[in-house]
Amino acid sequence: MAGLVTALMAVVALAAAAALGAQAGMAGVFGIAVPYVAVAIFVAGFIKKVIGWASTPQPFSIATTGGQQYSQPWVKQAKFDNPSTPGQTFVRMALEVLCFRSLFRNTKLDNRPAEGRVGYGSDKSLWLFALMFHYCFLIVFVRHFRFFLEPVPMAITGVEFVDSILQIGVPTLYLTDVFFVVGVSFLLARRIWDPKVNYISLASDYFPLFLILAIALSGIYMRYFAKVDVIAIKQLAFGLVSFKPVIPPNVDWSFYMHFFLVCVLWAYFPFSKLMHLGGVFLSPTRNLPNNTRMVRYINPWNDPSIKPHSYEEYENDFREKMIEAGLPVDKEA
Template identity: 50%
Template sequence: MFSSLLLVLLTGAVAWAGAAAGFATLFGVALPYVAAVVFIVGMVWRMVYWAKSPVPFRIPTTGGQEQSLDFIRQNKIDCPSTTWGVVKRMFLEVFFFRSLFRNTVADVRENDPVSNGPRNIYYSSLWLWFFALLFHYCFLLIFIRHFRFFVEPVPAAVTFLESIDGIMQVGSPRFYWTGGLVLVALLFLLGRRLFNRRLRYLSLLNDYFPLWLLIGIVGTGLCLRYFDKTEIAQVKVFIMSLAHFAPVAPEGINAMFFVHLTLVSVLLIYFPFSKLAHMPGVFFSPTRNMANNSRRVRHINPWNPPKQYFTYAEYEDAYRDAMAEAGLPLEKQPDKAAE
């Protein structure tokens, strides 16, 4: 945990020192271009790899009654048997995290009055679902809001989302609720790994690093907006120059902006090779995108190579004499005249 935090802090410190020392072009131009190329190529490579991976078995994850007799009610979402059922299941999974909503927690209750001793109990845990959904939707809205830095004039849809996000304006500049809520959600997800003993035991560097990295990105973004403010007009001119592949000198922009941009670039580089790639990966998962119809439709294993089958008649023709000498039953006796 501390090594991943140290790595994020070191990345931010290097970006800060480099921008202050006159290397703003390196962190503001070269690194974002490299990050964009790595992100696009890496994601395309992973999706092509997933698409080409054979599925030897039909292995959809099921959570309800499968299709059976007519008088038995089928769970058509948790156990779909048609393509339309899979589409509905994927829609609920992608937009509402349905499988996470059904999450349960197992715990051991000591001195249980029912069993007069320890007893395993299972109960629903919706906090993870709520904060995960909160984080993803807030992050999506923040991502859409940032399009105002890339285009001019700003699309009406982006302006509308900004007005909704900051509808309860508190002070100046306008406070965007998604900025505060996404930080709360990230802190919950981090605290869950820190304070849950079993989850902390299972957590590795690649579990903590993206959380600290996202917290760093959100934290520097909030700092730029409310505390260490920078000139928004200059930032927009600079970002639009990057988007049009005609970068201008990043003059008059403070070092915190380059820390924010560097952390975003590191996230883009890290994204295709991490667990964060589950965003497109869910569409390639056979546990989600396959219908549970293995009893009605034969699934052909693509790993099975073409085989030269040896029928029993061909086998008997080849070994008839030896089988006759051994006293084995034959469908056709050896030809005595040939002997």
């Protein structure tokens, strides 16, 4: 509970700081200085983390497996749960990254009073809502490129068209806005209501969820309620990416709040659990084929001065003593 309150208060304080700061004449800080610093921290932090992972010794295949290993031709192999070739491993990674396949196998321990027992059952809710949240985030992210590109590419206007296909309201409702908020809210509710997940949840689990929810809600407020001056915001965004920053008039305080929370997300990203974005590709438990019976892995860091000593050599060294002690030997003296 303390983690939840700390994270919520942190997000509220950050949002309030930006909203009040922008109205107190600090638009330059929140619209120019903070974004540059945040992007620099994001890029440097991300690269440092990836270099750290990529240079970590990984001499053995430690793939996590969930099915029959490749063995005899008449034994059916679970190719994508227990891949033995680079091609199968690629498919496994693609299924994991694009379809969150490991979450699809999520189970839940239920108390089943009618049956008089507890039991594990399939639970697809985490998979469904996690998928919903991540894909909506991706689409919202892609749509935002309209603020940074002129003319707006056809691909982005196409995504906008499909996303607002139901033509609800003015400005038209983006379906991803609704599903985005539903997805994050489920992930948050699960941490709060499920006692088992709640028990292991820390402030660092709640903070990104509250932060992302606040970003989404402030964006929704800007679009549907405050109806902010998008042309002025585009001018600000263009100034930033062309390194000729300007603070146009008519930019609502809610934009600075939204943008500041996004900057906090960027700066926080490399030091948080959100780095699973990069980590999933570098995880040796996922990205290696399980071919330990076909390929001999030799640790490249083995000390060359330490020579291997086979059992045969060991027995040759100690055969007489072993026989004296009554130990079995492969070859008699």
